[in-house]
Every structure is written in structure tokens, then in C-alpha cells.
Amino acid sequence: MTMWMAVLLACGACFILKLVGxxxxxxxxxxxxxxxxxxLLPIALLAGxxxxxxxxxxxxxxxxDARLAAVAVAxxxxxxxxxxxVVVVVAAAVAAGLRALGWG
Numbered sequence: 001m002t003m004w005m006a007v008l009l010a011c012g013a014c015f016i017l018k019l020v021g022x023x024x025x026x027x028x029x030x031x032x033x034x035x036x037x038x039x040l041l042p043i044a045l046l047a048g049x050x051x052x053x054x055x056x057x058x059x060x061x062x063x064x065d066a067r068l069a070a071v072a073v074a075x076x077x078x079x080x081x082x083x084x085x086v087v088v089v090v091a092a093a094v095a096a097g098l099r100a101l102g103w104g
Contacts, residue, residue, distance in 0.1 A: 066104030070095035 029038070054071050057063035074091040082090075098104055 066095040066098035069098055069103075 028034075050071065054067045055062050055064065070091040073094045074087050077087045077090060095104070
């Protein structure tokens with residue numbers, strides 16, 4: 001199977017999955033419990049992705065480097081209600097500065 005064939009199959013699978021989502025009866029997805037889960041699921045998935053990309057290195061080993069410091073700075077700036085662009089730029093600058101100093 002070529003790469004383009006895999007891409008086309010993945011596109012078809014995503015289209016079918018989205019179509020099936022429209023065919024699910026509303027009674028299956030309405031209700032307070034389902035609503036709470038579907039509201040919090042993207043947050044949990046994003047948190048898992050951030051942790052996996054921040055502290056998991058090659059081979060599944062935990063790595064403490066400049067990425068963790070940048071995420072910590074971003075978290076503090078977000079708690080201080082800083083503008084999102086400022087958060088991204090400052091966190092990137094912290095990671096770049098620490099890597100320039102040889103940490104990471």
C-alpha cells in the first residue's frame with residue numbers, strides 16, 4: 001500500500017465516522033452525564049498530549065528538559081490571564097534560552 005492510498009483510506013474512514021455521528025439518535029447523546037463527559041473530554045485529551053510531548057522522551061523514558069520549564073512558564077502566564085500570543089512567545093523564548101544555555 002502506498003502512502004497516498006493510506007491517506008485516501010484515512011480520509012474515507014474519517015468521512016464515514018463523521019457521517020455515522022450524524023446518524024446517531026439524539027437520545028443517545030443528550031443528558032447531563034453525556035454532556036458533562038463530552039464537555040470535559042477535549043480537555044483531558046489535550047492535557048494528556050501536553051504531558052506526553054513535554055516529559056516523555058525516546059523509548060518512553062521521562063525527560064526533564066527545557067520543554068517542561070516552558071510549559072511551567074506558560075501555565076503561570078495563563079493563570080495570570082496573559083494574552084495567549086504573549087504566553088506562546090514567552091514560553092518559546094524560555095525554551096530557546098534554556099536550550100541555548102545547554103539545558104535540553
